Amino acid sequence: MPLLEYDALGVTLPGTARPILDGIDLHVGAGEVVALVGESGSGKSVTARAALGLFPAGADITGQVRVAGTGLVGADAASLRDVRTNRAAMIYQDPRAALNPVRRVGDFLTEPLRLAHGWSRNRAAARAAELLAAVGLPDPGRHLNQYPHELSGGMLQRVVIAAALTTEPRLLLCDEPTTALDVSTQAEILAVLGRLQRERGLGLLLITHDIELAAAVSDRIHVMYAGRIVEAAPVADLFAAPRHPYTAGLLGSSPPLHGPLARLTPIPGAPMGLLESAPGCAFAPRCHFAEPGRCDQSPPPPERHGPAEVACHRTAELTAPAANAPAPAAFHASGKEDS
Amino acid sequence: MTTDPTPALLQVSGLRKTYRTGGAEVVAVDDLSFTLRPGAALGIVGESGSGKTTTARMLIGLERPDAGRILVQGEPLADFVRGRAARLARAKAVQIVFQDPYLSLDARMGIGATIDGALRLHGLRDPAARAARVRELLAQVGLGDREAAALPRHLSGGQRQRAAIARALAVEPAVLVLDEAVSALDVSVQAQVLNLLSDIRRDTGIGLVFVSHDLAVVRYVCDEALVLYRGRTLEHRPVAELLAAPRDPYTRLLLASVPRPGWDPDSISSRRRSLDPKGLPA
Ligand SMILES: Nc1ncnc2c1ncn2[C@@H]1O[C@H](COP(=O)(O)OP(=O)(O)OP(=O)(O)O)[C@@H](O)[C@H]1O
Ligand SMILES: Nc1ncnc2c1ncn2[C@@H]1O[C@H](COP(=O)(O)OP(=O)(O)O)[C@@H](O)[C@H]1O
Ligand code: SF4
Ligand SMILES: [Mg+2]
Ligand SMILES: [Mg+2]
Numbered sequence: 001m002p003l004l005e006y007d008a009l010g011v012t013l014p015g016t017a018r019p020i021l022d023g024i025d026l027h028v029g030a031g032e033v034v035a036l037v038g039e040s041g042s043g044k045s046v047t048a049r050a051a052l053g054l055f056p057a058g059a060d061i062t063g064q065v066r067v068a069g070t071g072l073v074g075a076d077a078a079s080l081r082d083v084r085t086n087r088a089a090m091i092y093q094d095p096r097a098a099l100n101p102v103r104r105v106g107d108f109l110t111e112p113l114r115l116a117h118g119w120s121r122n123r124a125a126a127r128a129a130e131l132l133a134a135v136g137l138p139d140p141g142r143h144l145n146q147y148p149h150e151l152s153g154g155m156l157q158r159v160v161i162a163a164a165l166t167t168e169p170r171l172l173l174c175d176e177p178t179t180a181l182d183v184s185t186q187a188e189i190l191a192v193l194g195r196l197q198r199e200r201g202l203g204l205l206l207i208t209h210d211i212e213l214a215a216a217v218s219d220r221i222h223v224m225y226a227g228r229i230v231e232a233a234p235v236a237d238l239f240a241a242p243r244h245p246y247t248a249g250l251l252g253s254s255p256p257l258h259g260p261l262a263r264l265t266p267i268p269g270a271p272m273g274l275l276e277s278a279p280g281c282a283f284a285p286r287c288h289f290a291e292p293g294r295c296d297q298s299p300p301p302p303e304r305h306g307p308a309e310v311a312c313h314r315t316a317e318l319t320a321p322a323a324n325a326p327a328p329a330a331f332h333a334s335g336k337e338d339s
Numbered sequence: 340m341t342t343d344p345t346p347a348l349l350q351v352s353g354l355r356k357t358y359r360t361g362g363a364e365v366v367a368v369d370d371l372s373f374t375l376r377p378g379a380a381l382g383i384v385g386e387s388g389s390g391k392t393t394t395a396r397m398l399i400g401l402e403r404p405d406a407g408r409i410l411v412q413g414e415p416l417a418d419f420v421r422g423r424a425a426r427l428a429r430a431k432a433v434q435i436v437f438q439d440p441y442l443s444l445d446a447r448m449g450i451g452a453t454i455d456g457a458l459r460l461h462g463l464r465d466p467a468a469r470a471a472r473v474r475e476l477l478a479q480v481g482l483g484d485r486e487a488a489a490l491p492r493h494l495s496g497g498q499r500q501r502a503a504i505a506r507a508l509a510v511e512p513a514v515l516v517l518d519e520a521v522s523a524l525d526v527s528v529q530a531q532v533l534n535l536l537s538d539i540r541r542d543t544g545i546g547l548v549f550v551s552h553d554l555a556v557v558r559y560v561c562d563e564a565l566v567l568y569r570g571r572t573l574e575h576r577p578v579a580e581l582l583a584a585p586r587d588p589y590t591r592l593l594l595a596s597v598p599r600p601g602w603d604p605d606s607i608s609s610r611r612r613s614l615d616p617k618g619l620p621a
Contacts, residue, residue, distance in 0.1 A: 039525035040496070136608070153387065182387040182552045183596040184611055191604035209525060216598035239600065253530035255559035257582065257597055263537070264559070266530035270495040 001069050002027040003171045003203040004051055004088070008063035009073075011046055011227075013056055017277035020046050020056065022227045024063070025302070028203040030170065033194075035206045035214035035235075037250070038224035039271050044207045047224075048173045051088055051205070053080045067171060085116050089164035093176035095156035098163075099148040105159050106144030112166050131162040135192050154185035161192060172196075175207045190217055211250050215239050223247050226272045226282035228299070233308035243310045243319050245287050281313065289314055346413055348513045348546040349375035349398070349433075354407035356393050356570075367393040369570040371407070375514065380540055380547035382557035382578060384593065385567035391550045394567070395518040398548060399435045412513055427461060434512040438519040440503035444491040450502040451477065451487030457509045476505040480535055497528030501535060508539070515539075516548045521556060529556075536560050554597060558582060566590050588614055 009024040021043050028034045036044050046056065050065050053072035064071050067083045075083075092098055099108055109128035113119040119127070125144065132140035135158040148156060157177065164172060174193065178186035194217065197204050208214050214221050215235050222232040223246065231244035242248040249267040269286045278284055280296040287295065295313050302311040305319065312318070354371040357364050368390040375381055383391050396402035398409060400416055409416040411432040436443065445453045451473050458469045477487055480501035491499050500520060507515055517536075521529045537560060539545060549560050557564055558578050565575040566587065573587040585591045592614060595607050 039527060183554075183598075184386055184592060184607065186598075187596045187602075187604040187607040188611065190598075191608040194604060210598070211526070213598040215600050216602035217604070235600070250526060253526040255530075255533065255555045257555040257558065257594075257599075261559065264530040264534055266534060267527035268531075270497060270528060271525065 002029045002066075003068055004028040004205060005066045006047070006050075006063070007065070009047075009050060009065050010060075010062035011043075011050070011055060012060045012062075013274070014058060014060070016274040018272070018274060018282070019227050020059070020274065021050075022299075023302075024229060026222055026229065026232070028171065028205050030203050031197065031201045032220075033197060033204040033206055033218040035208060035218035035221045036224060037208055037211050037214045037221055039209055041271055041273065042224045043227040044209075044224060045175055048090065048175045048205060048207055051171070051173050052084050052090060085112070085167055087169055088171040088173060089167070089169040090173045090175060091157075091160055091164050091177045093179045095153060095160045095180075096148060098160050099156065101148050103147075104144065105146050105148065105151070108159070109144070109163050109166060112163070116167070127166065128162070131165050132159070134165070134196070135159075135162045136188070137162075152185075153181055154188060157181065157185075157189050158192060161189070161196075165196070170201070171203045171205070173205050173207075176209070177206075178213070179208070179210075186213070193217075211247075212254060223250070228282065228311060229302065229309075230283065230311045231308060232302075237307045241319065243305055243308050243315050244312050245289050245318070246283050249286075249288075281311075289318060347374045347376055347410070348379075348412060349373075349548070350408075350410040350413075351398070352408050354394070354397060354409070355405045356390075356397060356402060357405055366570045368397070368404075368567075371567075371570075371572055373565060373575060375546040375548065377544040377546060378540065379563065380549055380561040382561035382564040383548065383550045383567060384552060384554060384557055384564055386552065386593070388569075389567040390570040391552075391567060392518055393570075395435060395516050395548070395550050398514070398516050399433050400429055431461070431510050431512055433514045433516060434507035434510060435516040435518065436500070436503050436507050436520040438523050440496075440499040441491060443503045443506050444499065446491055449488045449490060450482075450494070450499075450506070451484075453502075454506050454509050457506055461510050472509075476509055477502070479508070479539075480505045481531065495528065497524050497531055500524060500528075500532055504532070504535065504539075508545075512545065514546045514548060516550070518550045519552070520549075522551065522553065533559055554582065554594065566593065 005027045006024045009021055010019055011021040012019040024047055036047060038044050051067055053075055055061055061073050064073050067087050070079050070083055072083065106125060106128060110124035113124040113127060128144060129140035132143055137143050137155065137158055178189050181189065193204060196202055206218055218235055220232065220234055221238050222229045225246050231247045238247065242251055252265045253267060255264060267286050272282055280298055281300050284290040284295045291314065300311045300313045302309045305315050352372045354368055356368040357366050371394060373381060383394060385391055393402060397404050444450060454473045454476055455469050458472055463469050473487065482498060482501055486494060486498055494502065521532050524532060533556065540547065549557060551557050561578055564578045564581050566573040568589050573589055574581060585594055592610050
């Protein structure tokens with residue numbers, strides 16, 4: 001049984017033109033790192049929060065999301081509490097927002113243990129110090145007595161990770177955990193997460209808008225666009241041969257650090273908001289390969305293509321080496337220039 | 340002494356800035372010197388707290404250096420302080436675009452009106468000429484009449500940042516400073532702005548000072564890069580050379596930190612520790 005499993009999860013808010021999430025299928029097993037990649041507003045955070053049974057107020061929910069077998073859609077209070085305190089923990093982008101600025105780091109770490117688990121102050125403090133050491137903070141005793149403003153962003157994110165570990169969850173939901181940090185600090189935080197995942201067999205859902213980062217650390221990548229997963233594939237496959245035009249567009253949007261430097265081929269336009277909708281493929285207004293009369297008729301369902309699952313009407317012909325299809329090279333550098 | 344046929348847009352020498360916080364003194368920028376020629380683009384890279392924003396703020400006169408000198412087209416920046424004419428002259432010398440475009444746009448005004456106001460302030464009196472120039476500036480950053488009428492909050496993040504760039508270009512500054520101006524943008528939109536910056540470089544003689552912690556982005560926009568570490572300049576070289584053969588161990592660490600397939604964050608973490616054994620983990 002996977003640690004985390006989404007089964008056709010849909011989330012719709014009244015008064016919007018399209019669902020926030022539509023047919024999300026995804027699973028994370030023990031010891032696995034699965035990345036969810038997409039641009040802002042695509043639905044990554046809503047997906048992550050659903051794994052704690054947190055849904056936008058007033059939203060209509062369809063499908064199911066299970067953590068260690070417990071369904072969270074329609075769950076009772078006891079199962080929600082069990083999942084949130086024992087099974088899964090979330091790490092957010094902004095560690096400063098997660099901590100109360102006038103409470104000491106030690107209070108932040110020990111309170112859940114004392115309140116939810118009834119531990120004594122000393123036992124909780126010992127455990128907190130142990131966890132701070134586990135996330136690579138050199139002087140746990142001192143850090144327990146410090147206030148958030150005395151720590152750098154990277155140190156605070158370690159504190160947040162330590163806090164997430166207090167109740168020994170098997171599943172970590174990491175929502176852009178390094179977006180607010182510089183690259184070398186990002187590497188340090190990922191080293192910590194990677195070590196925890198290996199040593200404790202944790203499952204990680206890593207949410208990021210950085211497809212290169214996702215590729216560097218995860219086993220599988222799911223690419224999300226306008227509330228749907230448009231491509232899911234093992235990392236190597238997705239990088240070597242993206243099968244969805246949006247994935248190819250994302251890859252063509254980041255300048256390379258080494259090798260030839262060609263002009264970037266940005267995806268034109270901007271991602272679709274909640275008040276916009278398209279009768280067919282949501283990416284069609286920005287897609288170089290959109291075919292009128294076909295792509296704008298019905299949303300493409302996810303289909304298996306080799307090792308990948310892709311939701312695009314034209315994947316078969318676009319990735320086939322046939323003569324009448326666009327050359328793969330052209331596809332992989334897809335996207336028309338923005339006006 | 341030979342005379343240089345093309346005077347430098349910016350000549351920065353011996354710049355230093357310290358802050359005093361809670362009794363301790365932080366040297367934010369220490370002995371920084373560089374020269375920016377017409378049409379050149381200098382990237383300033385470094386980890387958080389290395390002094391990038393402090394440098395940017397000194398270049399636009401928002402922060403007063405403790406020591407050192409900034410010459411813009413041969414004139415000391417410090418002279419552009421008092422009086423309306425002097426302030427306008429400084430605005431014409433150096434403009435800045437921040438990570439947050441709201442800082443340079445008026446939230447209550449259409450972006451066209453904001454740019455129109457900047458042109459009026461700089462003495463373009465004829466309304467018809469201003470309207471034409473607003474349209475031209477917005478077209479240059481890929482925005483049209485519909486966006487010109489829109490309030491900043493009704494634009495997408497990338498459109499807002501392009502509007503902020505158009506606003507900065509309106510006064511035809513000699514130098515444009517960009518402080519993490521593309522960092523908050525989605526990659527697809529970031530790519531649009533990066534292409535815009537390379538077009539601006541190609542089409543105008545403007546000099547760019549481009550602050551970023553993203554080396555790949557710096558490579559795309561700039562021809563030279565300067566690596567800052569705790570306020571000190573570790574290396575300042577052509578970007579291509581810097582990336583191909585980084586000299587300083589810290590520059591090598593910065594390069595290794597960029598995620599890529601087969602990436603090993605553990606080794607980066609321990610290398611960082613060995614470069615700075617007494618430092619706390621960031
Ligand atoms: N107004 C201020 N008062 C006190 N210290 C300051 C002030 N502004 C900056 N500093 C300190 O100066 C140093 C350089 O800061 P600066 O903002 O220039 O860094 P940066 O390179 O722009 O970092 P980032 O990548 O996080 O934006 C840091 O140690 C910072 O804490
Ligand atoms: N609680 C909420 N109420 C209403 N709308 C929401 C709520 N949470 C998210 N949304 C909307 O749902 C969409 C997806 O949001 P989110 O998951 O936060 O995107 P991402 O994390 O990919 O940037 C956005 O349009 C966002 O504004
Ligand atoms: S379905 Fe059509 S519009 Fe959508 S991504 Fe595929 S080719 Fe493009
Ligand atoms: Mg989010
Ligand atoms: Mg800064």
